[in-house]
Amino acid sequence: MSAEPIAQSLDEPATERCLVVVPTYDEAENIDRLLDAVLAAAPYADVLVVDDNSPDGTARLVTRRREFGERVWLLERPGKAGLGAAYRAGFAWALERGYDRIAQMDADLSHPPERVPALFAALDDADVSVGSRYVDGGGVANWAWRRRLLSWAGNLYVRLVLGTGVHDNTAGFKAFRREALEDIGVLESESNGYSFQIENTWRAAQAGLSVVEVPITFTDRTEGQSKMSGSIATEALTRVLVWRFSEVLMFLAVGGFGYIVDVVAFNAFRLVEPFKALDPAYARTAAVVLAILVNYIGNRAWTWRNVPSDDRRRELALFFLFSVIGFGFSLACLLISHDVLGYTSALADNISANVVGLALGAVFRFWTYKKYVFHAQAPVREVRRASVKVPSRPA
Ligand code: GDD
Ligand code: MN
16 A cells, blocks of 8 residues: 555545534524525535524524525434534534534634634644634633633633643634544543533544644624533533543552552462472562553553554553553662661651652653553544635635
């Protein structure tokens, strides 16, 4: 197979199919203006409205459109089930129908329709594009300072806790290559509201996908009402902590199990041939190797199961290296406290080796496993050019 990308000549007909998914709940005052603007800004794209049986008749307005059944589509759901559920249904619809680039945006004109082409174009060489308020050139218009501060602080919190490397982690204006939606596992996510947005961006970063931010100005809605509430914001704050915390807990649980394996194996080895006849150091070494293997399998299959692995041998070799160094922390702490500092009591030895050394080693191992071992490389994708000539900067 040749590694040459299949370059597409500029005068070839359109091959990349683009869809914009728009969830609606009571957006009758906005939907026509939004559809007009999106259809005009991206003449190559279709739009799917996902309506949760809005009492104000939003769906009826969609079916009355001239483009209905050609470029405008409607997915009707029985009742209000939340933003995340609506997007999951819309993305499933898009994947089934073979769209190549799938964007998401709100119906209330908060997201500038004229930036839809920039989001789609960014997917020429990225897996995910995010319409971002918090990069150069982006911003928010007519938000009260309290809402501004809340959004900014929320984003900072998410960045610090999850470390996605993305500035706008709650953004609701984004686009994905279809493979990205599949890699992220969007259809299996559980969250709604703000945390739905955070979860997908985080999973994309974790899966090693390339995420680019495209500056946009977010303008607060002038018609209708926001459906976001304190409980949706709280869901996001707690989920972010749970995601991060559960990673640490899983790592610790795997480590605890590994420790038990180590102790049991050491004693078992001392009783069996060929170890029985040998120096106990051999049994010790064999038990440590076994414990490291158990740790590797546990972390690979559970703690970091969502991180794709491209080279198992390299992964295992690095894991061994960092594990040995990590366990070496106990020994180093013991030597320092016993021989250098002169604390020679049994209690002091235990504190230095089994409390301080073990804890420092665990921190070191968690950090190196995460940063170097279970760290996804960006998947190699075929270079694809947008079939449509789209401006990458606003006109
Ligand atoms: N189908 C469906 N079902 N649509 C819904 C539902 C629902 O339960 N809840 C909200 N929507 C639709 C709205 O009709 C609108 O088109 C869009 O989802 C966003 O809802 P808003 O209520 O306008 O959200 P917001 O302006 O407070 O929040 C926006 O900005 C946040 C970042 O600041 C959204 O884009 C959030 O996702 C984003 O995190
Ligand atoms: Mn809104």
